[in-house]
Amino acid sequence: MKFLKIPSATITRLSLYSRALEELVQEQVPVVSSKRLAELCGVNPAQIRKDLAYFGQFGVRGVGYYVKELLFDIKKILGLNKEWNLAIVGMGNLGCALVAHENFPKQGYKFVCAFDNDPMKIGHRLATGLEIHPVDRLEEVCRQTGAEIGVICTPADAAQEVANRMLAVPLKGILNFAPVQLQCPEGVGCKVENVDFTVKLDNLAYHLTAG
């Protein structure tokens, strides 16, 4: 499994399937057809079968998928059968919003350390109990707290320097909210995902125009 090249769109869809399956677990639904799961996720049933086929045999013909079992398997595929430790840099409005957002702990992501360069913020404790550390202690504190993934919420002009520090820890993944393309040296083995809210807005704009 480790050596197959899986399309990143498949991984993103697995993530959406797991969200839908979680809702079904909460509603105590034991079994779901690929048709119904597809409806819940806004994809077609063949897509679900194709995505899952990368990873083995799931579901029972004529029955569907056992909800809890499939959720467990997808979480295992995604590496979500463990908790992931996050380091966040840039405790402005966005950083504070993320640390307080209920989706992160719900999905198994835990903020274990927070950083900012503002002397007014350093030493301050967030509502979650996290202390804000100066950015120049990033390597040291990330190692102490076992951070695995970095989250960048700084202004655009500070993001690359922060990314460089994260690479030095080394953190292996970066979620970047700063409006800038980060450069990672070839072969460093760090994966960067950029979050750009306006891409979702483009989808809406297209539908409002074409609809």
Place this chain on the structure above:
Amino acid sequence: MKFLKIPSATITRLSLYSRALEELVQEQVPVVSSKRLAELCGVNPAQIRKDLAYFGQFGVRGVGYYVKELLFDIKKILGLNKEWNLAIVGMGNLGCALVAHENFPKQGYKFVCAFDNDPMKIGHRLATGLEIHPVDRLEEVCRQTGAEIGVICTPADAAQEVANRMLAVPLKGILNFAPVQLQCPEGVGCKVENVDFTVKLDNLAYHLTAG
């Protein structure tokens, strides 16, 4: 063009192509090959050709794409050859971060009105000059300001009521940051896009696990 069913993944990729083309315009690159554009966007060249083929004939064989021309055409396809007016509800950390984020105006999205229910916030002006209005004036203020798309940044338990008010305006698109699935009555013709930051983290978790 209006009657073709275009995959939403294609629309999302068009949006990513436009971001890469904008960078090329800034770097004053006149022409780009589909190979180079594909590299910049992290897709394969055949995908770009397939996505664009839904909308007509683009690029010149043996030359590539004229950067400015393709950017113009993609923006037109996405409906981004106009500015879109946004109404935002919930001026907590996340709402304030979004209103101040440079990506929105850069991509042609303008916040024209803001709402909250907190008496301490109502009447207050944001740094951008926007006044915060009470949520029960949403319909009236949205109509006055020509809002077209709603952005929901409220806690989960307030989001559906806000969405209902947005449908009543009527707004035709909603970008939902609240951690809840919004229900829209069938046939209302309102498109909802949910933003879940943790989906991107799942991608990172997968790569850290499988890599």
